[in-house]
Amino acid sequence: MLKKEQNDYVTQTGPGTPMGELFRCYWIPALLSEELPENDCPPVRVKLLSERLLAFRDSEGRLGLIDEFCAHRGVSLWFGRNEDCGLRCPYHGWKFDVTGQCVEVPSEPAESGYAKKIKLKSYPLIEKGGVLWTYMGDPAKQPAEPEFEFCTVPLNQTFSSKRLQENNWLQAMEGGIDSSHVSWLHRGDLSSDPLFKGAAGNKYNMADLAPVFEVVENDGGLLIGARRNAEDDQYYWRITPWVMPTYTGVPPRGDHPIHGHFWIPIDDHNCWAWSYDYHPTRPLTDGEVQAMRDGKGIHVKYVPGTYIPLANKTNDYLMNREAQKAGRTYSGIEGIGMQDASLQESMGPICDRTKENLVGTDNGVIMARHRLMRAAKALAEKGVIPPGVNPEHHKVRQAALLLKRDVHFKEGAKEALIAKKGVRQTSV
Amino acid sequence: MLSESARVTTAQEAAYRIQYPNSKRRAAKIIALDKTSAKIVDEVSRLPWNGASFFTSLSFSAKGSPGAEGGEALQAWLNDLAGHALNLVAEVASSDFVVVITAAGEDARAVSIIADACKLHNKTLVGLVVPRDGASEDAVSESLNHLRPYTRMLVVASGVDYVEAMLMALRA
Ligand code: FES
Numbered sequence: 084m085l086k087k088e089q090n091d092y093v094t095q096t097g098p099g100t101p102m103g104e105l106f107r108c109y110w111i112p113a114l115l116s117e118e119l120p121e122n123d124c125p126p127v128r129v130k131l132l133s134e135r136l137l138a139f140r141d142s143e144g145r146l147g148l149i150d151e152f153c154a155h156r157g158v159s160l161w162f163g164r165n166e167d168c169g170l171r172c173p174y175h176g177w178k179f180d181v182t183g184q185c186v187e188v189p190s191e192p193a194e195s196g197y198a199k200k201i202k203l204k205s206y207p208l209i210e211k212g213g214v215l216w217t218y219m220g221d222p223a224k225q226p227a228e229p230e231f232e233f234c235t236v237p238l239n240q241t242f243s244s245k246r247l248q249e250n251n252w253l254q255a256m257e258g259g260i261d262s263s264h265v266s267w268l269h270r271g272d273l274s275s276d277p278l279f280k281g282a283a284g285n286k287y288n289m290a291d292l293a294p295v296f297e298v299v300e301n302d303g304g305l306l307i308g309a310r311r312n313a314e315d316d317q318y319y320w321r322i323t324p325w326v327m328p329t330y331t332g333v334p335p336r337g338d339h340p341i342h343g344h345f346w347i348p349i350d351d352h353n354c355w356a357w358s359y360d361y362h363p364t365r366p367l368t369d370g371e372v373q374a375m376r377d378g379k380g381i382h383v384k385y386v387p388g389t390y391i392p393l394a395n396k397t398n399d400y401l402m403n404r405e406a407q408k409a410g411r412t413y414s415g416i417e418g419i420g421m422q423d424a425s426l427q428e429s430m431g432p433i434c435d436r437t438k439e440n441l442v443g444t445d446n447g448v449i450m451a452r453h454r455l456m457r458a459a460k461a462l463a464e465k466g467v468i469p470p471g472v473n474p475e476h477h478k479v480r481q482a483a484l485l486l487k488r489d490v491h492f493k494e495g496a497k498e499a500l501i502a503k504k505g506v507r508q509t510s511v
Numbered sequence: 512m513l514s515e516s517a518r519v520t521t522a523q524e525a526a527y528r529i530q531y532p533n534s535k536r537r538a539a540k541i542i543a544l545d546k547t548s549a550k551i552v553d554e555v556s557r558l559p560w561n562g563a564s565f566f567t568s569l570s571f572s573a574k575g576s577p578g579a580e581g582g583e584a585l586q587a588w589l590n591d592l593a594g595h596a597l598n599l600v601a602e603v604a605s606s607d608f609v610v611v612i613t614a615a616g617e618d619a620r621a622v623s624i625i626a627d628a629c630k631l632h633n634k635t636l637v638g639l640v641v642p643r644d645g646a647s648e649d650a651v652s653e654s655l656n657h658l659r660p661y662t663r664m665l666v667v668a669s670g671v672d673y674v675e676a677m678l679m680a681l682r683a
Pocket residue numbers: none
């Protein structure tokens with residue numbers, strides 16, 4: 084459990100809040116590249132960390148993320164005309180460039196310099212790995228670009244998607260490091276999902292439904308190891324890295340692409356659940372990409388034309404009691420992503436952690452909260468740059484492997500846990 | 512018509528969650544396995560807790576020692592901060608879960624005796640390894656090896672602040 088003040092502290096990410104300041108130390112995924120597909124395409128409304136912004140790509144391909152509202156009389160620039168290297172407000176024709184600088188105030192003589200005095204707040208927007216990333220903190224402290232492996236491999240080796248999740252980011256992220264739910268909630272999908280099935284390691288999952296856990300700190304966050312018994316005096320380890328504040332990696336299965344998530348706050352009641360899938364050494368096959376587009380694995384099917392899951396709270400997530408009873412799905416909800424999201428949304432917009440009863444196996448979640456609060460405090464009080472800002476911390480890989488029983492997984496899997504260019508993932 | 516799920520997941524509906532307690536107090540037993548971790552247990556025990564008991568050392572009757580094959584039942588005692596010696600098996604029997612703490616590289620073999628008692632009464636054993644000044648990764652590995660066969664959850668903690676945070680999170 085957390086005390087009420089702690090729960091508020093760790094869930095609120097608006098401007099000026101301690102966790103909000105923490106998030107503003109990092110590059111975070113803002114949009115998919117496909118949302119701004121070409122120069123002068125329509126602008127896109129983006130809300131991040133409780134700030135309403137507008138993203139656009141200008142005539143020369145420059146990317147901008149600016150205050151959504153016109154500096155003149157507050158119209159949403161979403162209605163704007165994206166033309167001639169700027170976004171023009173349709174109300175009275177004021178025009179802004181990708182940095183938010185006003186470049187034209189038609190009612191004032193150009194020579195007056197009036198436009199120069201008008202500037203909307205803007206944040207940098209960069210494209211990497213099919214994702215547009217932003218940094219919303221102090222420009223003087225802007226860190227080096229993100230180096231997560233999924234965004235540095237060639238584009239034909241990687242696929243990312245996002246979906247709207249209508250609850251606070253933290254309860255969603257906690258699901259990503261809570262390895263103990265996998266044997267329950269997702270047990271129906273191991274043998275049937277095209278992006279999971281057939282891995283040699285799956286047999287250990289099936290044979291041992293009560294894994295034992297080890298949690299250790301890592302430079303950028305945590306490593307959570309789940310071990311199960313295997314042959315010959317060995318354990319089958321599945322190792323989940325968490326990089327602060329919100330990146331997690333799902334341990335791989337066989338030669339399937341490897342995947343994981345970010346949970347990025349939209350506001351305190353909503354977040355974007357980002358899902359990446361990549362292979363370190365080979366292009367994704369057409370079949371794999373098709374399966375990802377079709378919402379298999381950790382991805383979801385959408386309401387057409389949106390990033391809203393097709394199964395969502397307005398249709399009770401397409402609950403299928405018959406499949407639940409028959410055990411085809413454990414919760415009655417189809418698909419790993421929505422199995423998680425449906426339950427996490429059911430907790431309410433912000434989970435009331437004063438009422439929870441945690442057990443020893445929840446130590447991954449306990450430690451993640453502890454590290455987040457500790458880092459936010461150190462940042463607020465002493466300006467300490469939090470773990471996970473340094474791109475070296477991003478170069479961690481999830482792993483699944485067999486180790487002798489007396490080996491510390493962090494040592495035994497040392498090489499496997501490093502993302503190395505041209506080296507295949509360590510997986511069973 | 513709004514679906515039931517859409518309606519009940521609003522912030523407004525969250526206010527109607529009923530405010531009755533959903534759990535009873537649980538008895539946690541926190542046991543230091545060595546002198547360094549005893550200092551931590553001593554420090555942490557001074558905070559207000561919900562019925563957790565803290566023990567800074569174990570002692571054994573003359574008949575056996577940790578790890579030895581006890582012919583006669585080996586008697587083990589837990590020593591609390593007030594200087595009382597309490598029977599290990601009885602303490603474990605009356606607990607809801609047990610936490611053992613060891614400092615990296617210290618002798619943690621006493622865990623096997625505690626684990627036996629936990630097994631006898633079907634109690635979960637959680638292990639914490641805390642750093643010690645100058646302890647190497649090898650020392651951490653060694654401690655983990657001592658605890659691994661017996662614990663459901665094994666954590667390398669950052670220090671005394673984590674021991675505190677974890678026990679609070681568990682409502683100890
Ligand atoms: S069993 Fe974990 S939330 Fe209900």
